[in-house]
Amino acid sequence: MRNSSGSFIGRRKPAVATVLLSLAAGGLVLAGCAKKSAESEAIKIGVVLPITGREGKPGQYQKEGIELAIKQINDGGGVQVGTRKLPLKEVFYDDGSDSAKSAQLVERTMSSDGVTAVVGGYSTALGEAESVMPDRYQTPWITPGAAASSIFAHGYQYAFGTLTPVNLLGYTTAEFLGTLVDQGKLKKGLKIAMALENTDHGVDYGHGIEQWISQHPGYFKVVFSEKFDLGGTDFSGLLQKVKQAKADIFLSDAHLQDYITMQRQYIQSGMKHQMISYGARGPEADARKALGEGVDYIFAGIWWSDKLPYPQVKKFAADYQAFTGRKVDSWYAATAYDSVRALATAIQAAGSLDKTAIRDQLRKLDMKDSLVPGQVLKFGPNGQVNYPFVIVQNKPEAKVDIVYPKDAATGEVIAPIPAGKK
Amino acid sequence: MTFVDFLNLLIAALLLAGIYAVMSVGMTVIYGVMKIVNLAHAGFMMMGAYFAYELYQRLHLDPILAALLAFPFFFLVGVAVHWLLVRWLPHSDRPTLQSLLLMFGLWLVLQNIGYLIWGNTDRSILSPRTLALVHLGPIIISSLRLVVFVAAAGCMAVLEIALSRTWFGRSVRALIQNRYAGRIVGVDDEKTARLTFGMGIAFAGVAGALLATLYSFDPDFGRPFLLRAFVIIVLGGLESVSGVALGALILALVETFSILFVPASYQPAISFALLVVVLVVLPGGIAGLWAKRRRLA
Structure with missing residues (x-):
């Protein structure tokens, strides 16, 4: 109108x-x-880990390690970036133990969330999927839980890992068994049966063992080696084949859930070997809870132990317990904690949030108060660290001792496994 | 392979077949009567596992006894789920998309309830039986697996008796053969469907409780068993309880013995290769083959 x-x-x-x-x-x-x-005014850090699904438990531990490091850094005023001190801000996603989702979420943090760097990828399979993203988005990525050397063999420039390669785990395992032969605890020429998970992790582990054996002829002989699928429910057929191999030592490389399932069925099969190992798994509280004395005498090559005689390790273990209300379980939280500290150190050295400058500083990193064995965290030219492993052995009454190397040992190795056990 | 090795494997396969049968039979009876592919079966198995776990942790109740208690408990749960959700589905002689989606949704809900209550932590039941072995000369059997097998076989026997000797069983069999003809001769199809659904869920709960004694579990528990259950019920002929028992035995034998000839990493592929072969060569499953033979005779 x-x-x-x-x-x-x-x-x-x-x-x-x-x-x-x-x-x-x-x-x-x-x-x-x-x-x-x-x-x-905050430095956004993407964190992509599995806290549900098959890898949920270790993923949760790694998340806690990361969050403890972030809290401590922020409590100290944050990270010095040029003239300013900026706090770290976590942008977390749970990948549900799904590798496709894991890669997609890392891409999201790098492309949409505008993070400065990403810490993520527990387990080789998930880390492998994530590892293609850092170079695409030129964003530093540190994996605290994927150790297969194949991840770092592509020549990626922005990918870093705080776990020593798995082939070194296999090598150290065989080396440790070799020292038992030298000490007269095991006989020379013993037969080894290997059951390895069907991943790069398992392949690397097996290669490491075979490499040591080929360099030290006469010590051991591999009479059986076969792969199995992750997340299996029934290993009785595989274990029957292990039984038929009539080996003296049983070495498996398995993730936590498979370790528990396989060891349960191993005991139920009535098999006995002179030594048993599940690669990097062995001292986890979940395994002890599920099988009780059924995990006694199992030895494991691990990236970290709370028994390491360094003051920073004692402090971390105490801080972790205060932070979560639980004792630190195996190595998972420690490498994640150090990943964040390494990143903060690199950001501080870069003096800016420029991702390439941070990447360059990560390459030069030489963190001398690290939690890892040897106390020095330093990335190699391929982005992966290379510190030594420690061998731990489960003992009766839920005791766990470092048994190798000698200078870090907290107890004597029990070898062979006493008769009537396992 | 020595004879003892062969016997060990055969016994392992038989014990595995018992578990496979009890975890598949619930799906079969529900499919037979209602033509519903119960994807939520895995969710109820998971709940059964936690049911046994909680009773063991809180009341120190033997997990096998908990598995027996799981039957009436999950029967009531099944009847309630039927009354709340399933009865509203359209009746059909074939599986419908609605039923498939409803059951899939229910599985997700159960899984998330599991995460809400128990988190993602793996749980397991460590009872005095867990590490115990029975030695029969050179043959070694896990006493727990033996007990689980006996419990599973007992459940199957009770089901077989119920189906063959009771009015309810005759009603179930009538509806499996022909729902409409069953109604004509006086079968109360709604009531029978409700009780059958309750029974199917009860078997899922029992299977979950029994499996909880053998494996560690989390809220995603049941998924790999669900896939095997599919293979078994297709092998058994979708609607036959005795076919399910035979299907479970065949799958267990194939899985156990084939691993001697192929690498263990191919084990999951063996089940699915078997499924494809059955679908192509024997689409009616073993029950279909029996029916054909009877007709020819």
Whole structure:
């Protein structure tokens, strides 16, 4: 409806409303800017780990290690970036132990969330899937839980890992068994049966063992080696084949859940070997809870132990317990904790949030108060660290001792497994 | 391979078959009567595992006894789920998309309830039987597996008796053969369907409780067993309880013995290769083959 001047009746009302709406919108934009500005005062770190699904338990431990490191850094005022001290802000996603989802979530943190770096990838399979993203988005990525050397063999420039390669785990395992022969605890020429998970992790582990054996002829002989699928429910057929191999030593490379299932069926099969190992798994509280004395005398090559005689390890173990209310279980949280510390050190050295500068500083990193065996965290030219493993052995009454190397040992190795056990 | 090795493997396969049969039979009876592919079966198995775990942890109740208690408990749960959800589904002689989606959704809900209550931590039952062995000369048998097998075989025997000697069993068999003809001769199809659904879920709960004594579990527990259950019921002929027992035995034998000739990493492929072969060569399963033979005779 028009008035005599041809304008719309009541035109002033929409005009006022428009002004008010504009002011409100402007206010919202300003508020958004203010919020964004506050957010940009923090260093966003993407964290992609499995806290549900098959790898949920170790993933949860790694998440706790990361969060403890972030808390401690923030409690100390944050990371010095040039003239400012900025806090770390975690952007967390659970990949549900699904490798496709894992890669997709890392891509999301790097492309949409604007993170400065990503810490993620527990287990070789998930780490492998994630590892293609860092170079694509030129964003540093540190995996605290994927150790297969294949991940670091592609020449990626932004991928780093705080776990020593798995072939070294296999090598150290065989080397440890070799020292038992030298000490007269085991006889020379013993036969080994291997059951390895069907992943790069399992392949690397087997290669490491065979490499040591080929370099030290006469010590051991591999009479059986076969792969199995991750997440199996029934290993009785595989174990029957192990039984038929009539080996003296049983070496498996398995993830936590498979270790528990396989060891349960191993005991139920009535088999006995002079030594048993499940690669990097052995001292976990879940295994002890599930099988009780059924895990006694199992030895494991692990990346870290709370028994390491370093003051920073004792402090970490105490801090972790205060933070989570639980004792630190195996190595998972420690490598994750050190990943964040390594990243913070690199950011501080870079003096900016420039991702390439941070990458360059990670390459030069030489963290001398690390939790890992040897106390030095240093990335190799391929992005992976290379510190030594420690061998631990489960003992009766839920005791776990470092038994190798000698200078870190907290107890004597029991070998062979006493008759009547296992 | 020595004779003792062969016997050891045969016994392992038989013990495995008992577990496979009890975990598949619930799906079969539900499919037979209602033509519903119960994807939520895995969810109820998971709940059965936690049922046994909680009774063991809180009341120190023997897990095998807990498995027996799981039957009435999950029967009631099944009847309630039927009353709340399943009865609203359209009746059909074939599986419908609605039923498939409903059951899939229910599985997800159960899984998430599991995560909410118990988190993602792996649980397991460590009873005095867990590590015990029975030595029969050179043959070694896990006493727990033996007990689980006896419990599973007992459940199957009770089901067989119930189906062959009771009015309810005759009603179930009538509806499996022809729902509409069953109604004509006076079978209360709604009531029978409700009780059958309850029974199917009860078997899922029992299977879960029994499996909890053998494996560690989390809220995702049941998924690999569900896939095997599919293979077994297709082998058995979808609607036959005795076919399920035979299907379970065949799958267990094939899985156990084939591993001697192929690498262990191919074990999951063996089940599915078997499924494909049965679908192509024997689409009616073993029960279909029996029916054909009877017709020819």
